[in-house]
Every structure is written in structure tokens, then in C-alpha cells.
Amino acid sequence: MRKLIYSLVLASSASLAGSATAHHSFAAEFSYEDFGSREGEVVEVHFVNPHARIFLAVTNANGEEEIWDAQTFPPRNLIANGWHRDTINVGDRITIEGNLGLEGSFKLWIISMTLEDGTEILPNGGRAN
Amino acid sequence: MNKRRLPILALPLLLCFSTKGFTQLEGEWFLTINHITERLGIINFEYREGELQGFVDGGPIEFSFDDDQLEMVVDYRNGGGRLLSRTFTGSLAGDVLSGTLIAPHDDTTGTWYASRVIPETELPPAPVDMSGLWSRISAGMEKVFLDYTDAAQAKVDQYSYLDDPGLRCVSPGLIRLSGWPYPMEIIQNEKQTTILYESYREVRRVYMDGREAPEFYPNSAMGFSNGHWEGSTLVIETSLLKSAFVDQAGQPVSENARVEERITMSEDGQNLRSKLTLHDPENYQSPIIRYRQWRKTPDVTMMEYDCDSYPFYRGLEMEGMLEEFLDRMGEQLNN
Structure with a gap:
């Protein structure tokens, strides 16, 4: 009986917690637990509000090209953390590490970016969401 | 319960x-x-x-x-x-x-x-100079679960991040914007307090002369605001808001909502504190409170809010969600 009650509490807790987190834009798009890293070529860079965004062409393990959609904080935060308008350009090869998109989507919330010359940029000081 | x-x-x-x-x-x-x-x-x-x-x-x-x-x-x-x-x-x-x-x-x-809490006594107006550039320190307790009416609970349950206007460069409205972690500038005179928010380039004109909104004045993201002084507290009453959200979890704000902000400055003039109360009985059984705090930061330079919705739409298109987004917006416009 104790086990059954515990299971019920867990089930109801999960549904209650889900009702809020699933609706938040970050929680609806990205995992708080799963992180990944992708290296590729920048095909579009948007240094704008409300979120800066980079579209990255990545070659997967099967040799096919995937376009990854990486986003992060707005320019005010980025300038304070070493990323200004000219830091990253179309054609650059960079590595992005961050929270992975949910359900296998090709999305990243950027925690760190490493440029070709080894420069590391931490849009939020390296903190994960 | x-x-x-x-x-x-x-x-x-x-x-x-x-x-x-x-x-x-x-x-x-x-x-x-x-x-x-x-x-x-x-x-x-x-x-x-x-x-x-x-x-x-x-x-x-x-x-x-x-x-x-x-x-x-x-x-x-x-x-x-x-x-x-x-x-x-x-x-x-x-x-x-x-x-x-x-x-x-x-x-x-x-x-x-x-x-x-000790009930405040009524005080004669004693305006203070709050003009200058302020940066947010904290946005209160950020309580997520609120005292919803059944109608509001249904709206929260149906909310999707696609409904967030901020993602497509449309102002997210007074309550969210006033807690954003970016600067604001206050300009004061006897007839008007003007608040310039960096985020979404919002401008609030808080009328201190007791005027009423003109007939057919449209609802808007920041609403129509009247201000007055109670002692050295700037009290701002706002109505005529557009439907919006309290937070990023989709808690609704109705067009009939009324917002009161009570703004005080510390004795040394370096900090501002605002108690924001949302009265929206369509959605909440108790008024919702948000405390904001700012520090005076004269050395900060305001930036233009350069916002572009293209990457948002491009991302939706890449994910195959653009049609779902357009259908969802269409349904909301028709309801």
C-alpha cells in the first residue's frame, strides 16, 4: 500500500510540475538535463533582440548536413561577455555547446561557443539554465 | 484546492x-x-x-x-x-x-x-525627484502558481510558448516588461512622469494632471496611466491594457485588468522599489503582487532595442511548426 501511495504522489507531482514547465518558452523547447556540442559552419547569424541566433550547418555521422538553430541572450548581455556584432560571421567554423532541444529537434541554447582561433565565449558566464 | x-x-x-x-x-x-x-x-x-x-x-x-x-x-x-x-x-x-x-x-x-503589514496612513503629496537611469536588481518572489479562476486555469493549460508575443518582437506588456532585467530612464515634470524602457522601446506617459483617457482610447501593451503622490510614494494607476501574461508560464492578464504601482525611493536616492498589484478578478481570486527593485546607474548607456522577428519565423519554418503557429494565431484572432 505504501508503494502504491508513493507512486500516486509521484505521478500527480509529475503532472503538476509539467503543467508549468512545459509552457515556459525555454522549457517548451529545450532540455534542462541534456546537453550537447555541435561543430559546424555558420550559415546565418542574427545579433538581435529578443534572442541572438545562429544557424549552423553540421555534418552528422552519416555524412548528411543538418541545420542547427542555436539561440541565446540578447545583445546587451552578449557585449558584456565578449560577443559583439563582428565577432561571428557567416562562413566561420565554430563549436557550440548548450542545452539540447527537446524531442530530437536540431536546437541548442548556447552555454559556450568556441571560435576557430580557440576563443571561448560564454554568453551567460558559463551558467546553464 | x-x-x-x-x-x-x-x-x-x-x-x-x-x-x-x-x-x-x-x-x-x-x-x-x-x-x-x-x-x-x-x-x-x-x-x-x-x-x-x-x-x-x-x-x-x-x-x-x-x-x-x-x-x-x-x-x-x-x-x-x-x-x-x-x-x-x-x-x-x-x-x-x-x-x-x-x-x-x-x-x-x-x-x-x-x-x-501596517496599513498606510494618508499623507499629503511630497514629490521626490526619481529622474535618472535605473537598472533592475530583482523582480520579487517570481511566484509561478497563482490563485486562478477556472477561466484562467483553462487559459494556463492551453498556453504554448508560441503565444509569447515577445518572441516576435511585440511588446509583452506592462507586468512582464516592468520586471525585465534591462535599464529604464525616468523623466519627471509636474504634469507627467515619463518612463523609457530599453526593452521593446516602450514609452510610458504617466499623467499627473488627473486627465481621463479620451473616448475610444485603444487598449495597449502599457495601458493608460494616471499618477499621483501619496507622501513621497509615486502611485500609478493603469488600465486599458491589452491581453497579456504575468510571466512566461502563460498566466493571463485580461483587458479589464487594473494595475497599481507604488514606487518609493530610498533615502540616499540610490534605490527604487515598486510594489505592483494586479487586480484582475476575471483571472485571479486574489490580487497578484510583484515587487521590483532598481539601483541608480547613471553610467549605463541605454541601447536601441534592435529586434528582428525573422529568426523566430525562420526557426519555426525549419522545425516544421510555422503552419501550426499561423493556425494558432488565426484561432486566437477569431475568438
């Missing part, structure tokens, strides 16, 4: 209710916590249908109270929007509650203190 969504960590406390000494808690308490940054809020214990219930900033909490020892769990979201909770333990001594708190997510700790 069934109307409320409670945080995951609150559930065990349901098992340890006690009624002893509850009347000592009844009423409003002004809460100060020191956890990462100082944050302010209102605790309210009130009897509903014969049972003492607890609220923080207008949202329900679970608590236990026995032998002057209080424990309560208060949900919040962090800057990344993650749903978390803080567990408060403390004791009652006279008219003061105080103790320690822990945020189990990352084991950070803090202290808290609450004193009974």
Missing part, C-alpha cells in the same frame, strides 16, 4: 497540517528574503471556508505551523524560466516571523524575515 496547481515539493506538507495557533498567523506580512539577491514579497494568511490558507504574492502555498514554528514551500522560477521552490523554516516571535530558507535545486541557502 482542486483549482490550484501546487509545486512538487509542497505535497509532503499536506500531511503535517496543524490548526494550533493559526490565528496568530492571520493577516498580511511583509517578506524580505536574502537569497542570491534581496527579494521582497507579501505573505497572506486568511481564512477561507473555515480553513486558514497561505498565499505569497497572491499565489497559494502549503505550510505547517506548530509551537510557533512555521514551515512553508514557495514555488518560483529562476532567470532561465525553470520551475523551482524555496523551503522556508522559521519561528514566530511577537509580530515577527524569521528564519532560514533553502533552495533544494542547488542547495543554496538564505535568510528571511517578515513583519506584519
